[in-house]
Amino acid sequence: MIFNFLATNAQLNQEPKKITNKFFSELNNLENITPALKKKKGFTNYEELIDFIDEKVKKYPESVSSSFIGESQKGKKIPLIYIKKKNHNDEKKLKVWMQGGLHGNEPASTESLLYLIHLILEDSDYNYLLNKIELAILPMANIDGFLKNDRYAANGLDLNRDHTKMMAPETKASKVAFADFDPHVALDFHEYRPFRKDFAQLSSFGIANPYDVMFLHTGNLNVPENIRTIIDTLFVKNAKKSLDKLNLRHRHYIKSEKYKGEIHFSTGSNTARSSSNFYALNNGIATLFEIRGVGIGKTSFKRRINSGLSVGFSFLKTAYENSIFIFDEIAKANTYSNDIVLEHQRSVYSDVIKAIDIGSNEMIDFETTMHSSKDSYAISKRDRPLAYIVKQNNFGFIEKLKDVGVDYVELQKDTVIYSGSYRVIEFYDNFKVYEKMRMQKVVTSIEYNNNGFSKGDILISMNQKRSNLIVELLEPEAPNSYVSFGIINTSLNSQLPIYRIKNLNN
Ligand SMILES: [Zn+2]
Incomplete structure (x- = not known):
């Protein structure tokens, strides 16, 4: 066991080449047009971020604008980018909020958003989306953390646990901007760690998570049922199809957790303190998704950005194709009148997940006990x-x-x-x-x-x-x-x- 722990700990910051080569071959279809793609080492820094945004505002003054919504704890101004094409008719546009870099050690989240901004402005395959959609994009939500490749904000808070208590200035700034923009759809870009410490204890020499993308959408029962269904069976389902086209692996979000001394897994989320639930509680079509990337440096970086782009554009296309339906369903949700759920309980079942067995370098089926917030039920209610x-x-x-x-x-x-x-x-x-x-x-x-x-x-x-x-x-x-x-x-x-x-x- 000690050997396993050491073996996998050594891999925490670098993925073994045999795993990368076999399961995560690079997708080289992207051009080096964003700051981190332009350079061999390191990720987008603050000056590069601001320059990238300024350049787009300058080139597309009619449709792109940006503002600073507040300051990070270390005094960096936080940029938000608005993209809205002038209408030739008076059609009401669906508002989509996208954010990345809420955890500072998840660089492909920010880079995917910068690339998405580039494509939607420059490429006619995507530009039409702006006929029915306007965007607000927060590309680096936790600037101080991002510049140190650190998950947390400068005061040590996890900004994705701060959505209700709002103790960080970054949270306050983004909440005010979010409420002001008042989006119909919200998508939060993250990355996850494929080599978790407790994974070292599973199978003979440990396991690694094989999914390119995992979706973490709401299981909160105070979110109107129609909103939950639309997220799951329309938006996420379409995003999975677009990932399939690129042969990228995906599933609902899972993470390991200790349960009475055993390692179990959990899926979904129902707590209002995290983004996908918070946004859905605003009656928004909201999802958080996780790209496989934390702790592996720049390995498969283009593949990771492809994952982000694939989900991002799928959400925009689904919004574009269903805009009337979405307006109607959100209007219905706004008159929701069910009893309040005070306490959620997760359902528990045995499940089989895919895993990469580190010893054999093979994909295996791994049997586990799953605790599902995605399938929560109410244990106490109030009128x-x-x-x-x-x-x-x-x-x-x-x-x-x-x-x-x-x-x-x-x-x-x-x-x-x-x-x-x-x-x-x-x-x-x-x-x-x-x-x-x-x-x-x-x-x-x-x-x-x-x-x-x-x-x-x-x-x-x-x-x-x-x-x-x-x-x-x-x-x-x-x-x-x-x-x-x-x-x-x-x-x-x-x-x-x-x-x-x-x-x-x-
Ligand atoms: Zn994250």
Whole structure:
């Protein structure tokens, strides 16, 4: 076992040539037109990124613009690129948000986006997409991390766990821009590590993950079912077909995890703190996808960019071909009225995954136990209110609600409203700090009374498109809520500053 561990650890930063040659032959169809493709060593740096963007803005002033949406922790301005062709008719365009580099050690995510920008502007095979689509592209979401080839932001936070608590300035900047752009479709480009430490313990000499692309789309049950179905059976399905054409291997996202001392696998995701769920909770057609690339330097770099382009353009084509349908389905989702799911449970089943056996250098079928967030079920629910009321407080989360685009009104005078107040009847905070947050777990009881509110307290109607996101942020038991993340500090028997107005139709 010690030998296996060492053997695979040595491979963490370099893929054995025999694996690359047999399973990941390079695709040499790309031209060296992006910064990292132009040079032999290293990836796109900040100056090269800005120059690349400026050049496109200069060449296509009618359709390309860029703005800085904020600053990284180390003071680098964060660019966002807008691409919108002037209409000859008045057709409403579908808005697509794409981002990469949220984890700084996933370079093909950024490079795929730069190449995609180039192709959609320069190549008539792709340029027509802009007749029905406009784009906002955030190519390097975590600049400080990217420049150090480090997953984390400068303060050590994982920006793909920060979507609800919003503790990093990069998150705030992208949330404000995202809400402002208000996309119908969102795609988050990532890369994954094919040689995980615990893979060394599997099979005789360890295994490696053989998939060029893995799709991580939402299993969150507060996302309207039609949105979840469209993501899975239309967008991701089409993207898989386009990968098939290039003989690129794909599947739903899997990762290994320790479960009672054994190594199991999990698939999918249902937590609002990560991008694909957060975006889908905005009633967006959203997916995160992972290209096989972390820890292998520039190995198969063009193949990895091909993976990114293939998925990116497939999403754009699917959006283009189904634009009316998507407008309609999002409008339906915006009136979603199901009960709120407070707690998700993953389904568990035995599964067979493909793996590269490092000892034999052969593709094998690997039997494992799968914990699926993609197929989650509800274990606790609560009725959906008509509105929430939040009392003025010093916790700072009202600003966060505003930043993610939640609509609310301030009460204009002191008033009494029949409403439910949350009292904490069970309280736990004796578990480890997560992402620098002192987590809390609560159970609340709700009592309906005539409660007094003051001028300046805020009323949040649930008759808005972000209602499904609102429940994940405000319902205290929701695992990524402001209470769970300790942003609203509470204790046993305390009342929360959050109230709810009952929907009498429920
Ligand atoms: Zn990532």
